[in-house]
Amino acid sequence: MSNHSAEVPGGTLNRDVLKQFFSVTGEPGNFVHTRGHERIPLNWYRQPSANAHTLPEVFTDLITTNAGYPGTIRLGGNTGTVNSYTGVNSGDLTGGVFNGASLLEGNNLACFFLQASIIGMPDAAIPALGAVGSVLGWATQQLGPLSSKFSCPPLANFNNALFNQFPGAAYTGSGTAK
Numbered sequence: 312m313s314n315h316s317a318e319v320p321g322g323t324l325n326r327d328v329l330k331q332f333f334s335v336t337g338e339p340g341n342f343v344h345t346r347g348h349e350r351i352p353l354n355w356y357r358q359p360s361a362n363a364h365t366l367p368e369v370f371t372d373l374i375t376t377n378a379g380y381p382g383t384i385r386l387g388g389n390t391g392t393v394n395s396y397t398g399v400n401s402g403d404l405t406g407g408v409f410n411g412a413s414l415l416e417g418n419n420l421a422c423f424f425l426q427a428s429i430i431g432m433p434d435a436a437i438p439a440l441g442a443v444g445s446v447l448g449w450a451t452q453q454l455g456p457l458s459s460k461f462s463c464p465p466l467a468n469f470n471n472a473l474f475n476q477f478p479g480a481a482y483t484g485s486g487t488a489k
Contacts, residue, residue, distance in 0.1 A: 315356045328352050370421040377415065384414070388477035399473045406468035422463035430469035 312332060313322025330336065331352035334345045358364060377383045387398040401423070402410040409423050474480040 313358070314352070315358050320359065320362060322358060328355065366421065370418075370424075374415055374420060384420070388474070388479065390476055391478045397476065404470050404473055405466055406470070408464055408466050418461040418463065422461050422466070425461070426463060426466040427469055430466065
């Protein structure tokens with residue numbers, strides 16, 4: 312969300328810019344949110360493609376954020392009613408390869424997401440209507456080498472059935488835009 316410019320190519324994010332994204336005015340202790348007026352700030356520029364945020368940087372940011380705000384990284388969802396968040400045990404999800412504590416060690420979080428993306432891809436790609444092979448092939452080709460680079464422990468099982476308790480997990484698109 313940083314504003315990137317020629318003067319500061321790495322970007323800066325100050326309170327004023329952040330408040331504009333979320334339609335917040337006022338000062339600490341007296342913030343006011345104006346619902347429906349969230350927007351991209353004027354004169355805001357995204358990070359240049361030549362200076363893209365890499366996957367290792369994303370995972371480093373996730374781990375740093377979770378360290379400062381424990382519980383930010385959670386697997387689960389709402390079970391169909393307001394405030395019904397239910398967690399999924401990562402140990403059950405991965406056949407014991409990863410657990411809540413080990414996910415935040417070394418490259419484990421990156422390994423978990425990379426391998427779970429490949430293993431979970433066939434279910435997610437079903438609405439692609441015939442493109443499953445090409446989507447799964449592309450993901451395996453792109454993400455597989457990263458798993459090797461990170462020296463990931465092998466993840467042979469990914470229990471997608473644990474997500475069946477969440478109403479949104481059963482959604483399958485038609486593959487056509489309406």
